[in-house]
Amino acid sequence: MSVPHTLLGLLEVRARHGYDLKRAYDAHFGQDRPLKPGQVYATLGRLERDGFVVVRGTGREGGPDRTTYAVTAEGVTDLDRWFAEPEGPAAYLQPVLFAKVVLALQSGRDAVQVLDAQRAEHLVTMRDLTARKSGADLDRVLGLDFALFHLEADLRWLEHTAARLERLAAEVAS
Amino acid sequence: MTEPLLTARDLHLSFGESSALSGASIDVAPGEVLALLGPSGSGKSTLLHCLAGILVPDRGEVRYRGSRLDSLSDDLRSELRRGDFGFVFQFGSLVPELTAVENVALPLRLSGHKRRTAEARALEWLERLEVADVARKRAGEMSGGQGQRVAVARALVAGPRVVFADEPTGALDSLNGELVMDLLIGAAREQGASIVLVTHEPRIAAYADREVVIRDGALAATVTA
Ligand SMILES: Nc1ncnc2c1ncn2[C@@H]1O[C@H](COP(=O)(O)OP(=O)(O)OP(=O)(O)O)[C@@H](O)[C@H]1O
Numbered sequence A: 001m002s003v004p005h006t007l008l009g010l011l012e013v014r015a016r017h018g019y020d021l022k023r024a025y026d027a028h029f030g031q032d033r034p035l036k037p038g039q040v041y042a043t044l045g046r047l048e049r050d051g052f053v054v055v056r057g058t059g060r061e062g063g064p065d066r067t068t069y070a071v072t073a074e075g076v077t078d079l080d081r082w083f084a085e086p087e088g089p090a091a092y093l094q095p096v097l098f099a100k101v102v103l104a105l106q107s108g109r110d111a112v113q114v115l116d117a118q119r120a121e122h123l124v125t126m127r128d129l130t131a132r133k134s135g136a137d138l139d140r141v142l143g144l145d146f147a148l149f150h151l152e153a154d155l156r157w158l159e160h161t162a163a164r165l166e167r168l169a170a171e172v173a174s
Numbered sequence B: 001m002t003e004p005l006l007t008a009r010d011l012h013l014s015f016g017e018s019s020a021l022s023g024a025s026i027d028v029a030p031g032e033v034l035a036l037l038g039p040s041g042s043g044k045s046t047l048l049h050c051l052a053g054i055l056v057p058d059r060g061e062v063r064y065r066g067s068r069l070d071s072l073s074d075d076l077r078s079e080l081r082r083g084d085f086g087f088v089f090q091f092g093s094l095v096p097e098l099t100a101v102e103n104v105a106l107p108l109r110l111s112g113h114k115r116r117t118a119e120a121r122a123l124e125w126l127e128r129l130e131v132a133d134v135a136r137k138r139a140g141e142m143s144g145g146q147g148q149r150v151a152v153a154r155a156l157v158a159g160p161r162v163v164f165a166d167e168p169t170g171a172l173d174s175l176n177g178e179l180v181m182d183l184l185i186g187a188a189r190e191q192g193a194s195i196v197l198v199t200h201e202p203r204i205a206a207y208a209d210r211e212v213v214i215r216d217g218a219l220a221a222t223v224t225a
């Protein structure tokens, strides 16, 4: 899961203060693992240092909770790259892929393109692993099969999600 | 790139009100293994049937080795299908009145082989597909997966130039799916056959040289190495 990009994506949808950001994150992406407040501010600090977000203003109370953050042009460029680049075929990709799809929908990007790019990346990896099976010893083959079945599960989820984008778009419209 | 063996340009085809193909174009190279992916109802089987000259599109053209399939006479087209093409259909590939071995021998019998040699070769293919034990059963007396493997044997027995396979592993467990794919890929690599494969299983598509995604009757995306 890429917490920095997810927070940045939420800030692109609209500027928010830290607590609001945590709530938005937890609602969509953190049901199992809500963000700790400290994590939000530490991440925002790093995003600000890197020039991806700026402080838009502080509320009357002046507490840290009331500081509003907004994405910068550099931040948007970084997000564009994140959406365009498929994830490497690692284990447990679902959270980051789900975040990409939801944020693509919320920010008016093409979620189908995000899913297609990921599918292509997965298929190329699967093709490579399949080619390596031919002529290999059984222990090697079974190891490759393990990876193939897991990548296939990811792909099935991608297809399943692609088929439900319209409904998801309606649900996550913010 | 070498001349494509099979080309389809801007195919359109409707069944009454419902449009199944709306501008599908594709090339298949000699010896290429091509996978067609896409949601149910997106037009994969229809495209396959047009490529194989089983269906004639309302608009657009299909060429096989340079000549138009849709302008051939029915007789010539049938002859071409018999001589050059092998088929595995999504449903009902086998002739129900015939036994497995007779089904597999059929393409050889139609091209003039004697019964005895045709059935001997058919039996070899049934053995390769590990279904020799159902050789004397009729289609209705086999399991779905056995019938599917018999259909694959029949598609390959006459050494076709192109094999059209619509979900050839749909009823198979993963090991038998692998067996079928190894034989299809073997036909491509050893005999230079082209394989056009419809599948919804990513592990099966991963055997292909190229994957094409069909959405709403047209090509949506292509994945090459
Ligand atoms: N013989 C037919 N008569 C009427 N409509 C048809 C016929 N064959 C196909 N269709 C329609 O054409 C569209 C494409 O069908 P097709 O069989 O090509 O889909 P498919 O991609 O192969 O789907 P599946 O993955 O379910 O096999 C569908 O909407 C289907 O209802």
Ligand SMILES: [Mg+2]
Binding pocket: B044, B045, B046, B090, B166
């Ligand atoms: Mg079909």
